[in-house]
Amino acid sequence: MTDDGVAHRALQYLLRSTGTPEITTNNLLQALLDEDTMLRAAFLEELSQLTGVDLRDCRVEREAYRSDATGKRSFRDFLISSGTNTRAIVETKIDSALTSEDQVTRYLDQLDEGGALILVTRQPLVRGLAVQASGQLGNTLPIRNGVHRTALRGREVLVLSWGRLLRAIVDPAGKPFPDLVALAAAIEELPAFVPFTPLIQDIAVGQAVTQIVDVAYELCAALPARLEEAGVDYDWISRTQKWGRAVWVSLAILGHEIWVGYDSEHWSRTPGDPLHPETGGPTAAFPSPFWVSRHADEPRRAVKEVELRRRARLDGLGVALPLQAPLGTSFDAVLESLLDQAVRHIAGLSTALHADPQALAEFRAADTQELAPQDEELGELIPGSRRRSK
Structure with a gap:
């Protein structure tokens, strides 16, 4: 087995064994972004290419939350911001659907005009998540090049798979990052059985x-x-x-x-x-x-x-x-x-x-x-x- 194969199987075991694969995945990704400036720059470059929003000068903040006027908290998996401007929100899923009937519209309202909401999930669940997002927005999300997308109120909404996102992140020489390739493989090949939690x-x-x-x-x-x-x-x-x-x-x-x-x-x-x-x-x-x-x-x-x-x-x-x-x-x-x-x-x-x-x-x-x-x-x-x- 190749080193990459060992890495992705080890990650796969880790993601499922924790009982909270979504949190573990996000923490691993944030750790990679924090430790490797080249990878972080490539991550923001790919998001910029995907959304059409220039995010290259932004910072990436993990699990940022915001309370609206009603006191309702919104936990954003990844907040992409510049100064006080919310340029993009990345909301990730592994096994779950949207967690509330207004999650997409609520996050959309938190973006500055010209911003982007990116919803990421495992490949078998992409279409279902796009349908659910469409229902909340009242807009269809047609698919092109593996990405469901729509524009609403001057903001972009995208739904895509972990593999589509992570494998497209490349270094200046155009080569993918092995850690992200291994993480994508681990996520997309997770067994259907979800280990029991407490x-x-x-x-x-x-x-x-x-x-x-x-x-x-x-x-x-x-x-x-x-x-x-x-x-x-x-x-x-x-x-x-x-x-x-x-x-x-x-x-x-x-x-x-x-x-x-x-x-x-x-x-x-x-x-x-x-x-x-x-x-x-x-x-x-x-x-x-x-x-x-x-x-x-x-x-x-x-x-x-x-x-x-x-x-x-x-x-x-x-x-x-x-x-x-x-x-x-x-x-x-x-x-x-x-x-x-x-x-x-x-x-x-x-x-x-x-x-x-x-x-x-x-x-x-x-x-x-x-x-x-x-x-x-x-x-x-x-x-x-x-x-x-x-």
Whole structure:
């Protein structure tokens, strides 16, 4: 194995073993910037080339924070400044999404006019982070040369990978810095499994997960009656289903099947992640354990073409919705909020589908037996009241 290979594997172990890979990565990068003036100059040169903002005379400050007028603190991973002017902010991620619903807009407001906000994450997460940033900004971030970017209010916003940034930093002879190449390799090749931290030893975490499951069961149990009360037109709804990672009910509207409930995999994803179409389109919504979405498993062969067409139709209607649980309130208030969000969303889907001539014609022409769910685990299906009367 080459020296570079040893270095990046050692770094990889270090990043994961600390339990806080993002902080460790940033501290390592800052140490390199502090110790090597040539590397720091090259770092600022590359940021200048990327953003179109001249940052070559700036200083780099690690983990600077600022409190706004409301007292809310913003911790900037790297603050790039000149005198009292905030020229750029570099916000880094390893495994996480944006940490608040206004993080991008808040940081943008802290930049002087003509400044730049640079969001950096691992390559598999770049598109998801760009989508989330787009949702907060209300601007798309088209990609060019591996960088998502947009301009807003006289400021630049960029989203790119660690590898794209670190490997482009070169010395005056045009050669990359071995330490940065090793760091980029360590970051981009981190294993998917995130080692446990002391968080897993906190009973509050176990209590939160337990409560999530309890809320999900109540949500699923109460949903049929609430849909009936709201007069929502649907075909059928299943009994509550469960497996190790999820608690949900399935329901159909003109044969279009969706699910409502708790799913840990959806909870672990950024809403609007393009790599996972079932998480929906661009949104500023927080990740959530509770969702309305469509199924993403392989359709039955006999109805595959029809099912894929219906899923595409649901996607076009924005079927995926992370239900936002209110914080700091009672069980009943949380349940009521989730039910209200779910029912309103399902009602909107039902109205749109019943107004779609193609959806109606397709459903009326379909063979009832062929399109009925075949999964025995669904158990007895509860027909909607309007469907029972038809």
